[in-house]
Amino acid sequence: MRRGLPEPAGERIPNLAPMVDVIMVILVFFLLGASLELAAEGALQTELDPRSGPGEGAPVEIIPAVKIALEERGDGRVNIYVLGKRLPGDSFDDLHAFMTRRRDAGADTANPVVIAAQSGVRWRWVVRAMDVSIRAGFTNVQFAVSLAHEPGGDTPGGNHE
Amino acid sequence: MLFQPPKPVSMTLNLAPMVDVMMCLIIFFLLASKLVDAQHHPLNLPYAQTAVEVERGELGRRVVINVRPSEDDPRRAEYIVEAWDGQNITERRLPTTEIVDYLRAGADRAREAGAGLRCVIRADQEVSYEQVEIVLRGCGLAKIAKVVFSARVGEEPEGES
Numbered sequence: 001m002r003r004g005l006p007e008p009a010g011e012r013i014p015n016l017a018p019m020v021d022v023i024m025v026i027l028v029f030f031l032l033g034a035s036l037e038l039a040a041e042g043a044l045q046t047e048l049d050p051r052s053g054p055g056e057g058a059p060v061e062i063i064p065a066v067k068i069a070l071e072e073r074g075d076g077r078v079n080i081y082v083l084g085k086r087l088p089g090d091s092f093d094d095l096h097a098f099m100t101r102r103r104d105a106g107a108d109t110a111n112p113v114v115i116a117a118q119s120g121v122r123w124r125w126v127v128r129a130m131d132v133s134i135r136a137g138f139t140n141v142q143f144a145v146s147l148a149h150e151p152g153g154d155t156p157g158g159n160h161e
Numbered sequence: 162m163l164f165q166p167p168k169p170v171s172m173t174l175n176l177a178p179m180v181d182v183m184m185c186l187i188i189f190f191l192l193a194s195k196l197v198d199a200q201h202h203p204l205n206l207p208y209a210q211t212a213v214e215v216e217r218g219e220l221g222r223r224v225v226i227n228v229r230p231s232e233d234d235p236r237r238a239e240y241i242v243e244a245w246d247g248q249n250i251t252e253r254r255l256p257t258t259e260i261v262d263y264l265r266a267g268a269d270r271a272r273e274a275g276a277g278l279r280c281v282i283r284a285d286q287e288v289s290y291e292q293v294e295i296v297l298r299g300c301g302l303a304k305i306a307k308v309v310f311s312a313r314v315g316e317e318p319e320g321e322s
Contacts, residue, residue, distance in 0.1 A: 016176040023183045030190035042212030042314035043220075043281075048297075048306045070290075119291035123228075123284045126293070127207040127312055134211040145298045 044130060046141050049112065065111035065138065066102060068095070068129050072120040080129075092128050099136030109137045116144035204229055207286035209312035220309060222276045224267040226260070226296050228284040238292035257295055264296075264303035283311040 069081035073090075080087040080095055087094050103109055113133045117126050130141050204227060227241035240260060244253035255263055264280065271278035280300050284293045300308055 016180055020176055020180060020183070023180065023187065027183055027186055027190070030187065041206065041214070042209065042312050043215045044209055044212050044310040044312055046308050046310070048300060048308055117290040119289060119294070121290045122286065123288050123290060123293050124207040124286035124317075126290050127209055127286070127310060128317075130310070131209040131211050131312075143294075143297055145294050145301065 044127070044134070046130075049142055064114040064142070065107050065109075066099065066113045066133070068113065068115050068133070070115070070117040070121045070125055070129060072118045076122065078117075078121055078125045092132050095129065096132045096136055099133060099138060103137045107138075110140055111138075112140045112142045113138045114142045114144055119146075204283055204285045204311075205287060206283065206311055206313045208315055208317040210314075210316055212312040212314045214314060220279050220281065222271050222274070223279040223281050223309070224264060224305075225281040225283060226255070228282065228288050228293055228296065230285055230287055235287075236289075238288050240296070260295060260299040261302050264299045264305060268303045268305055277307065278305055279307040279309055280305045281309045281311060 067083055069084075071079040071081065073079055078090065080090045080092070082095065082098055087098065099113075115126060115129050115133075117129075126143075133141050225243060228238050229241065231237040231239050240255040240257065241252050242255050242263060244251050267280075268278050280296070282293060282296050284296075297308070300306075
């Protein structure tokens with residue numbers, strides 16, 4: 001029996017194709033995940049009045065162009081008050097119409113719009129009120145905060161700015 | 162002259178450089194997703210038509226506070242902030258009593274660096290105003306005037322409210 005000679009030492013390249021496939025899938029996953037997560041978020045910016053709020057100094061009352069008060073309702077929605085009066089229908093579309101009329105009547109849109117929400121009002125309605133104000137052209141949106149934190153102790157329009 | 166056909170040769174594509182590049186990309190995405198995780202904590206953000214998409218870099222120096230309903234008691238809120246554990250950026254739950262100190266520390270660091278500071282409030286739409294108000298009050302006490310509210314861009318789909 002003739003024994004074969006050993007094979008000559010040659011360059012052996014491992015097959016990287018399956019590894020490339022897997023890495024490609026991971027890469028596409030990260031690319032899609034990153035873009036979906038980052039693209040959907042927006043920002044509403046405001047600048048709080050440094051003279052007011054719970055600082056060390058004496059509280060200064062802001063005289064707002066419009067004061068919007070949101071009152072908690074049992075069904076998860078809110079009652080809307082504008083300048084102390086209940087808005088019929090408690091609709092944010094009506095609030096937008098009111099704000100637009102106010103702007104068209106010559107209200108200074110740089111004057112602050114103060115949103116005073118009852119403590120239990122859901123954040124979505126506060127953001128909606130802010131959104132409506134900005135859409136109507138009022139850019140200076142402020143928030144009423146109670147000076148002392150007393151959960152459940154606020155009333156609409158009863159907070160300090 | 163005797164014609165000899167060329168010897169068949171096997172061609173192998175060298176995929177090693179491609180694998181190197183893809184590995185680098187994957188490591189980048191892995192690290193980047195870890196870094197942005199705290200600033201893009203999954204939350205049910207409210208919708209706002211006037212919200213604008215901004216690059217994080219445009220906001221400059223900032224502190225990000227996530228406000229979400231507590232898993233144990235939905236009436237309570239959890240405040241999630243970024244924290245550095247010495248090796249990684251992680252998330253930490255901030256007790257309400259520490260919010261003012263946290264914001265003040267950020268404001269002091271920004272003042273030392275000669276920069277302004279923004280407070281980015283990423284609040285879930287289901288939390289109550291009272292729970293966001295705690296952060297707003299903290300901004301007032303820490304003298305942070307510039308506040309950014311995160312929101313989803315667009316109109317709220319029908320039936321979500």
